[in-house]
Amino acid sequence: MIATGSTQNAEALVRAVQGRSLWRDAWERLKRNRAAMASIALLALIALLALLAPLLSPYGFSEVNYDLITCAPPWWPAGAECIAPGHVFGTDAVGRDLFERVLYGARMSLAVGLVATLVSLLIGVAYGATAGYLGGRIDDVMMRLVDILYSLPFIFFVIILMVMFDRNLLLLFVAIGAVEWLTMARIVRGQAISLKQKEFVEAARAGGVSGGGIIFRHIIPNAVGPVVVYVTLTVPGVILTESFLSFLGLGVQEPLTSWGVLISDGANQMQSAPWMLIFPALLMAVTLFCFNFIGDGLRDALDPRDR
Amino acid sequence: MTPLLEITGLDIRFATPDGEVHAVKNVSLSIGSGECVGVVGESGSGKSQLFLGAFGLLAANGRASGSVRFRSREILGTSQKQLNAIRGGAVTMIFQDPLTALTPHMTVGRQIMEALILHRHVTRAEATQRTQEMLEHVRIPEAARRMKQYPHELSGGMRQRVMIAIAAITGPDLLIADEPTTALDVTVQAQILEILKALRAEQNTAIALVSHDMGVIASIADRVAVMRRGEIVEAGEARQIFHAPQHDYTKMLLAAVPRLDRDSGPRSNHGETLLAVEDIHVAFPIKSGLFEKTRKLKAVDGVSFTLRQGETLGVVGESGSGKSTLARAVLKLLPAGSGRVVWMGRDLNDADRREIRALRGDMQIVFQDPLASLDPRMPVGRSIAEPLKSLRPELSRDAANTQVKAMMAQVGLDPSWINRYPHELSGGQNQRVGIARAMIVSPRLVVCDEAVSALDVSIQAEIVGLIGALQRNSGLSLLFISHDLAVVRRLCHRVMVLYLGRVVEMADADALYNDPRHPYTRALLSAVLTPDPDIERSRKRVLLSGDVPSPLDPRAQLRFLPSRLSGGPDYYRPKLLEVAQGHFVAEYDEAQDTRSTL
The missing domain is CATH 3.40.50.300 (P-loop containing nucleotide triphosphate hydrolases)
Structure with missing residues (x-):
């Protein structure tokens, strides 16, 4: 009894000394949001499955089996021309295991989503914060450049790139990221403009902190709230863009795959083999839903008006 | 004679994620007709919530219980419709910030008339006439022209006069003025207080004046209630409260107010x-x-x-x-x-x-708003250390921390709060952090x-x-x-x-x-x-x-x-x-x- 009492006191003491940051507060609020927490768990599960994909099935993702072409999973209720025993999601048009391919597609789609978002995050935050903080003519020039890039027809741009430089995975990442950073830059710039008028930024200037120090220590950490929210909404956007490009045949190349490629293939065989469309589409929809719920939850959790 | 407004045992609680906040505790207060009652207290004393709660204007998470009788009729817990019939007609309010209290897209003339047409059922022409008279009454020059202007075209003092005109035009029995002069300059404050006094003398309007400023209360109130942490600690005639305060808190408040007639400055003693x-x-x-x-x-x-x-x-x-x-x-x-x-x-x-x-x-600077001048995502210790680190980068982390702790002690802060965040400290404590940040580089x-x-x-x-x-x-x-x-x-x-x-x-x-x-x-x-x-x-x-x-x-x-x-x-x-x-x-x-x- 005494022991637990003193540990409780010690904990309280540690808490008092450590302080409660706004991030802690936001995390506490997020934990109360069930939809967001369930989404985080589900997304973690999907990511884990994608990571462990090679261990989860005896079949390789590019292992062709001409005996089992477009065969339904063994539990398929509607009846089919052929059944593929041991393939939980059935097989595709060249007899590859669909379960394994959906998970490899998840790897690709999540990777594109994360990498392209990261690219857009790095460029957008640095660019926007610099433009917003410096202001004046530099800001004008930097933001007009963003406006010009915005007005380019993005899909044409990517298609031309893909045709010119062959279909290259790295190029795909860069191309998508290079477009997504524009919105990020605008958001961060707006934040930076309102933050630089705050007294704590003036106090830092009076304390002799350099421009770079102010941007990295004061502007960016305080702009992170809206940025985090926007990131969680960018990831699904990028996944959709990638699948759209893949659907058009401009994305990932065989034998690699992504959800876009799988959905495109599935759509062609919708009548005869609906499972080829249903499983990748379902998984993708769930993933996008999760990201949106997390974004919503984060926005509520980080909103300072709640305080 | 029964008082105009009688508040008995009013309790106001707010449900917040961090638990219940008991903002007003068992407060009783009465206002007779034509009387001016001042409610004075520091921030967080519940003085504003008292009247908001009494007239059903609490935020959604607030609950009021007790009894509020206006002209001997219980109004606490009655329907919004019945309350609306009283609010804006027999009871009107003016608030601290005259810009946010006015609708930006309507001319001030229309906003004043709105109350009149709604509560006194007069024709438009008559309303226009009375609005103009009212604006002249609150000493707005060129009233006819001002009526056609929008709030942003008027100065702060002018807007507050428009607010008073809105509040006074229906000839209310009770005017609740919540910090009516706090956002205004002193010379404008003096004008506004004169207008309130005149209003009371001419229309026999009772005034409930909520303020943190002892001077404002002294200039106009007949009776005064001093609030602290949701309770009235002392109430009585104005003269008695100001000349012979009983409660320690009242004494402390009065002693803390800087006074021109008593204070004298420091001795001069300067160098080059x-x-x-x-x-x-x-x-x-x-x-x-x-x-x-x-x-x-x-x-x-x-x-x-x-x-x-x-x-x-x-x-x-x-x-x-x-x-x-x-x-x-x-x-x-x-x-x-x-x-x-x-x-x-x-x-x-x-x-x-x-x-x-x-x-x-x-050369260092200390700012007005203690919370706004500290980075909300930085522990206060880091905020204090920042000028030190940028001006003397050779200083080791431990040495800087030692200096920060010594400085915190010097400005009256507990050095163990070094990792706390500004939102965990009070306004005064945050201002001490601001002073420590300015002083640390000597x-x-x-x-x-x-x-x-x-x-x-x-x-x-x-x-x-x-x-x-x-x-x-x-x-x-x-x-x-x-x-x-x-x-x-x-x-x-x-x-x-x-x-x-x-x-x-x-x-x-x-x-x-x-x-x-x-x-x-x-x-x-x-x-x-x-x-x-x-x-x-x-x-x-x-x-x-x-x-x-x-x-x-x-x-x-x-x-x-x-x-x-x-x-x-x-x-x-x-x-x-x-x-x-x-x-x-x-x-x-x-x-x-x-x-x-x-």
């Missing part, structure tokens, strides 16, 4: 000249439209002064006088248009960026930009004491900017009065307070309220007529010297004349009528 500012100008370009000509707002228009080692110079002025801009120009946080800042013999116009950065260690000059204005009086007294003690111990010079003349009196050796970017009077504190020469200084001093109902009610005020003119209006400079207007608005700037040793006064016309007959 530290800072000399010569004819400094700062102008901001104002663009009114895409193709419009850019006009220049002269925020600081030719100010010169010197500051000696160990001296405190008070800079006094109302909003728009350029006092904050001046401070930032001196600290080189803003580019000055022309003029020189000489720091210990070195002309800072010639200094490059690196040299200015190095000088930051000598500066020679600290600019206090309204550093105590946002704080409750009791905290204000503590912080003023702290600033004074720090100055005595380290011999630093202070540039103390404030709109509050009483606080300035407590701290400053010399005082400079600014009006629209120019100095109108500068003198030793005693000379300025005892022998003000310029009509503007006199009006300012006369507008300062004393927490003593006898003094407040007996004295005559020097009131300035109208509002502070727009700094964009070039004629404004010559408001006190209209005889020179004939030469064209840009033709003449009033000169500073030395009327006694060290006492400078800007030229003004002796015969000019700046006293109105309010």
